[in-house]
Amino acid sequence: KQEVTQIPAALSVPEGENLVLNCSFTDSAIYNLQWFRQDPGKGLTSLLLIQSSQREQTSGRLNASLDKSSGRSTLYIAASQPGDSATYLCAVPTGGGSNYKLTFGKGTLLTVNP
Amino acid sequence: DTGVSQNPRHKITKRGQNVTFRCDPISEHNRLYWYRQTLGQGPEFLTYFQNEAQLEKSRLLSDRFSAERPKGSFSTLEIQRTEQGDSAMYLCASRGDTGNTIYFGEGSWLTVV
Numbered sequence: 001k002q003e004v005t006q007i008p009a010a011l012s013v014p015e016g017e018n019l020v021l022n023c024s025f026t027d028s029a030i031y032n033l034q035w036f037r038q039d040p041g042k043g044l045t046s047l048l049l050i051q052s053s054q055r056e057q058t059s060g061r062l063n064a065s066l067d068k069s070s071g072r073s074t075l076y077i078a079a080s081q082p083g084d085s086a087t088y089l090c091a092v093p094t095g096g097g098s099n100y101k102l103t104f105g106k107g108t109l110l111t112v113n114p
Numbered sequence: 115d116t117g118v119s120q121n122p123r124h125k126i127t128k129r130g131q132n133v134t135f136r137c138d139p140i141s142e143h144n145r146l147y148w149y150r151q152t153l154g155q156g157p158e159f160l161t162y163f164q165n166e167a168q169l170e171k172s173r174l175l176s177d178r179f180s181a182e183r184p185k186g187s188f189s190t191l192e193i194q195r196t197e198q199g200d201s202a203m204y205l206c207a208s209r210g211d212t213g214n215t216i217y218f219g220e221g222s223w224l225t226v227v
Contacts, residue, residue, distance in 0.1 A: 004156070032214055043118075043205060044157070044218040051214070089156055101147070101170065102216065104156030 002027045002094045006105035013080055014113050021075040021108045023090035028071045035064050035075050036089045038107065044089065080112045118219035120206050126225045127196055134192045135222040139208030146189050148181055149205040150174065157205055163189060196226045
């Protein structure tokens with residue numbers, strides 16, 4: 001059974017810092033990995049999706065990396081801003097080649113202090 | 115795309131009552147998912163539709179839960195005889211034939227008192 005773990009569970013940083021969020025998964029036979037952002041009481045917003053054949057994906061100040069062999073992914077946020085405060089979730093598909101069923105980690109709660 | 119739409123956004127109900135949530139996926143997305151999320155946890159998969167066919171249901175979906183997607187468009191999730199343990203956010207998501215990104219709605223909060 002696929003299990004996804006995110007470390008740390010919570011992180012508080014001053015504005016402007018670069019930071020790394022970690023995600024690990026137990027079954028390395030994944031099709032892709034997706035990072036989401038969730039604001040309090042809201043739904044999930046997709047940030048980045050990395051295919052299994054890729055090593056990195058970048059969007060603005062966000063960079064996600066994937067190491068399938070070690071079962072790890074990282075989300076790097078550059079020059080953090082208070083508006084980045086949210087819960088960040090990673091998810092991997094289970095049950096086959098398409099990502100029709102995602103298994104999520106519990107998320108990392110990020111607070112960026114002005 | 116107008117995004118995935120869910121209604122109602124919040125529902126407070128007494129234990130034992132029935133509730134129904136509606137999800138309108140992104141137009142032309144043939145894949146639709148329901149997830150449940152409790153505080154401090156990641157979303158957990160409940161069920162999956164491809165067009166109007168319900169292809170998979172989680173063990174989390176007890177007999178009190180039923181989901182439909184008539185005509186392969188919007189979907190409803192009904193919970194009968196609600197229990198306090200049903201209190202959670204119910205998230206709907208959709209995906210099209212091209213691309214692997216799944217798009218989530220804003221969720222429907224259920225509080226059973």
